[in-house]
Amino acid sequence: MRITALRATPVAVPYRTDEVWAFGRRAGLVSVLVEVETDEGLTGLGEAAAYPSAxxxxxxxxxxxxxxxxxxPLRIEQLIQRVDVVGTWHxxxxxxxAIAxxxxxxxxxxxxxxxxxxxxLFGGRFRDxxxxxxxxxxxGxxxxxxxxxxxxxxxxxxxxxxxGAGELAADVARVAALRDGAGPAMGIRVDANEAWSPGAALRAVRALEEYGLELVEQPVSGRNLPEMAYLRGRIGTPLLANESSWTRSDQLAVIRHGAADAVSVDQQMDGGLLNLKRSAGICAAAGLPVVKHSLGELGVALAAAVHVVAATPNFxxxxxxxxALLTDDIVRGAFGGPLENYRDGCLDVPDGPGLGVGLDPDKVDRYAELYRTSAAEFTFHDPDALTAAPALPKR
Incomplete structure (x- = not known):
């Protein structure tokens, strides 16, 4: 079998409500669907988050x-080594x-x-x-x-x-409201996306901890691991590394510094599913649980990750x-996409060959057209953020 072509289709799928972070907002997500065609008539599916852009x-x-x-295409290690070494994409x-x-x-x-x-192929089902x-x-x-x-x-x-809002009081009010609405049994994970200095993070986490936090995700710069370790030793909530831990080399550094209680791993930011499995193995050797990170994904990349996560114990x-945000997806059937396709927050592992999902041609056409006509609405487009002079940390 030989690869004969790569075909790429950018699509834009709306959210039911804007996604907002410390420096902007977006009305939906953009992904690039990738079809790898072969001389034997089989086509493989992949998906790339539009990071940093489509x-x-x-x-x-x-x-x-x-x-x-x-x-x-079946010599996957050989092919990726060619990309990494000959193509200098390591x-x-x-x-x-794109490589992922x-x-x-x-x-x-x-x-x-x-x-x-x-x-x-990744070890068999550890979980269904x-x-x-x-x-x-x-x-609000x-x-x-x-x-x-x-x-x-x-x-x-x-x-x-x-x-990571401009004022700590606004963060406290939102977390308090979430606890009130979700009830006492719900875990609450907060993510500051590096918005705080270490001192501000310590003050903020202590103010939020009374609402029962499950994890605090990347409250300070991911490039300052000693300060992450310092903060970790002074808060009562486990610290989740994120921007500091997207690749295997990053994870090794987090482990060496004792900078986190759990580690976020990402197949897209580290070039593929095999590296996602390797990331989990590195962290397992250090006794750390891992969490799959997402830059925003649709059913193809989601299905791929679900297979690996299901076969790996320390997720x-x-x-x-x-x-919870998406209004639709681009795969056939009821996998991924909107919340109603989840059961108690979970997705079943697809049982068909390969990814076990296929593209819905009508939806691909619809959301490819939406990308062509309205792509700007699906990037982080907050006018206030675009005209400001943002800096990290925010305080």
Whole structure:
């Protein structure tokens, strides 16, 4: 079998409410769907988050063509080594989502060739369902309270809320509202996206801890691991590394510094599913649980991650997903996409060969057209953020 072509389709899928973080907001997410075609008529599916933009992903995919077209897609290690070493893409970063999409499509082809779901190729089922948190948009207190109730009614075990607002009082009010709406049993994970200095983080976390936090995600710069370790030793809530831990080398540094109680790992930012499995293994050796991170994904990348997570023991905590925000998806059937496709915050592992999901052509066409006509609405577009002079940390 040989690869004959790479085909890329950017799509834009709306959210039911804007996603808001410390420096902007977006009305939906953009992904680039990747189809790897072969001379035997099989096509493998992959998906790249539009990080840092769809244009960059598309440019990287074009640059990969001389390295990929003509290669055997079942020799996945060999192919990715060619990309990393001959193509000089071993410096992970903005190139990684495109590479991960191609690697995922090769795994899909391998699963289809041998008639096995990917979970069996990554070690077999350790679990049959994969759990996700309920993403609560950082809105006003009343809206957050209502979303907390929605999460509890949907059977979610953990809610996730962005913090790092201009004033600590606003963060406290939202977390208090979430606790009120979701009830006493709900876990609350807060994410500051590096917005705080160490001193401000210590003050903020201590103010929020009375509401019963499950994890505090990346409250300070991910580039200052000694300060992460300092903060970790002075708060009562476990600290989750995120921006500091997207690659295997980053995770090794987090472990060496004792900078986190749990580690966020990401197949897109580290170039593929095999590296996601390796990341979990590195952290398992250090006795740390891992959480799957997401830059925003649809059903193809989500299914790929679900297979690996299901086959890997130390994904012990709810993972990042966008089901609470998305209005739709681009795969056939009821996998991924909107919240109603989840059961108690969980997705079943697909049991078809390869990824076990296929594209819905009508939806792909619809959301590809939406990308062509309205792409700007699906990037972080807050006018106030665009005209400000933002800096990290915020305080």
């Amino acid at each position: 244009d960059i992903v598309l440019s990287v995919l074009r640059s990969l063509e001389p390295l990929v077209v003509g290669a055997d 410096h992970t970063g903005s190139s990684s989502p 999409a191609v690697e995922t499509a090769c795994w899909d082809l391998l699963g289809k060739t041998c008639g096995q779901p990917l979970v069996n 369902r994969v759990e996700f948190f309920h993403y609560v948009a950082a809105a 207190a009343d809206a957050v309270r209502a979303e907390g109730r929605r999460a509890a009614e949907a059977g979610a075990r953990v809610c996730y809320l962005k913090v 012990l905590l709810p993972n990042q997903g966008y089901g």
